[in-house]
Structures are given as structure tokens and as C-alpha cells.
Amino acid sequence: MHDRRGVAAIEDLSVLLVAVVSFSLFFASLATAYALRESRARGEHLQTEADDLLEAVMTDPRWTMGRGLFLAAELQKASADDVRGLAGPRTFLVVVWDLATDDRWNFGDALGVGDRRIAATSANVLGAHVDPARVAVTVWER
């Protein structure tokens, strides 16, 4: 192409193309970064709620005698509604598992929707003996 205006137009077009590609990449990565950050923040918030619920269950005097020492007889009497007061509005499932007798006490349900986080730790169940136990709390987004 020998027309000066034509050459200038091609130059402008190539620069424009580079700018469009650059800004597209930049804004796409900004959007991705924002989405990742939000998702991570939501996950951390949910994990904190699961941790808090675990701590509340581990120390509740209605069914424990000291932190992490669950009373088998009191767990038998407890209901999901008792735990719901500690859990707030989210769907939750709390499982206390006596590893010696294989008895399990479940509170709540596993019908939550969306993202979920689990907090679990070691504990004991006091029945005829002091048995080793595991406590797991699952909290769903909705």
C-alpha cells in the first residue's frame, strides 16, 4: 500500500488491536482475581463458622464435662435443636463418634447446599470408660 493515509490507518489499527488485547487481558485477570478473592473470603468465613461451632460443641456444659470430654448419657438426651442454637442459620451436621464402642451421635442433617467446610478434632466420650472419640462439624453455605 502506497497511499499515506492507508498506511497510517493500518498503523492505527495495529496499535488499536494491541491496546484492545492488552486491556482485555488486564480486565479479565482483574475480574478473575476478584472472583478468586471473594471465593476465598467466603470459604474462610465458612471455615471460621465451622471452627466456632466445633468449639461451642466441645465446651457446651449440657453434654460435656470439661473441654472435649463428652458425657454419653447427656449426648443421648441432646437433640439437633440444642445444637441449632449454637450453629446460627446455616445447615450443619455435628457427629460425635466414640471410637471404642463405634457409637455415633448425629445432630443436624447433611442436606445443605453449596460450598461446605469441615472442622474436626479429637475428644473423649465418658461412659463406662473414657473412650477416644472424634468430633466433626460440617457447615454448608445454605
Place this chain on the structure above:
Amino acid sequence: MNRQGFEALADGVMLLTVLLVASTLALSMSGGPSHGIAGDSARYAEDTRVALFRTTLDGLAFVQNGAAVLLPNGTTVEGFLRLQVHLVSRNVGILDFNAANDRIAAIAATLLRPGWSYSVVGRVTDGPGVTHLPEDVVLPETYAASSWAYPPLDGSGPDTVLSLFAWLSPRR
């Protein structure tokens, strides 16, 4: 293309470079390390140590100079390990705690969440480990630890220290 055209194109390439760097920075800053993992591990090790040591067992026994010594039913793991460290560190004859230690190791293994490994070490203050559960475990570079010191059972000598080390070791 004339000189002005090349300059414009160079500006465009510069813009592309700057925005690529900015994009990389934005993406890398969005996925920083999750905080609180170390604290969670330490708390988990503490919970596991307390749960293991508080567990009571019936029929715990050990062999001393060929004779079986049976401990009372309901003896805690903590009490048994304290006794073990006390006896081993004082060299009171030929001792064999293997059977009871295997029971305790099995409990500890079930207590831990999948993917976690552990080691229980008993020693006297400032001394080497005299009790290891399970045996021949090498600690990894990073682990969480929880320890407790107890006065000597006979009121003399150094304290007994029982420690639980826990670390995440995903299956290969």
C-alpha cells in the same frame, strides 16, 4: 511503515507489557497463603494429646524381669506412659511394654484424622526419649507438638515429659 508508525507500535507493545505485568500481579495477589493453618495444627495436636492421654484402658500390663505386672482397670494412657518413662529411665531390670504400647498406638492411629501421622515421645526433663510410639518414627521437618510435664512418680529426680507430635502426611 514510517517512523511514527514504529513509535506507535512500540508504545502499544510497552502497554501490553505493563498490563501483562499488572495482570500477573493481580492474579498472584488474589491467592495468598491461607492464614491460621499452623495455629489449627497446634490446637489439633493439643486436642489429640489430651484425648489420647485421658483415654482409659482395662488390662494394661507390662513385663518386668520376666514377670507380668497387671495395672488396675481404668488406667489412663497418661498414667501408663508416665510409669513407663519412670521405670525405663531408672533402669529397673528388663522391661517389656510392647503389648500395651501396641494397644495405645492403635488407639492413637484411629484417633487421628485421615492423612495425619503422629509420634508420642516420653522422656525425663533434659533427657533423650525413652518411650516412642510408634517405634522408629522420624519426625518430618514441620510438625505440631503438644507436651506436658509431670512431677516424678516417686517425688525425686527430674520431671517426666510426654509429648505428642502430629503432622499432615497425605497418602502418596
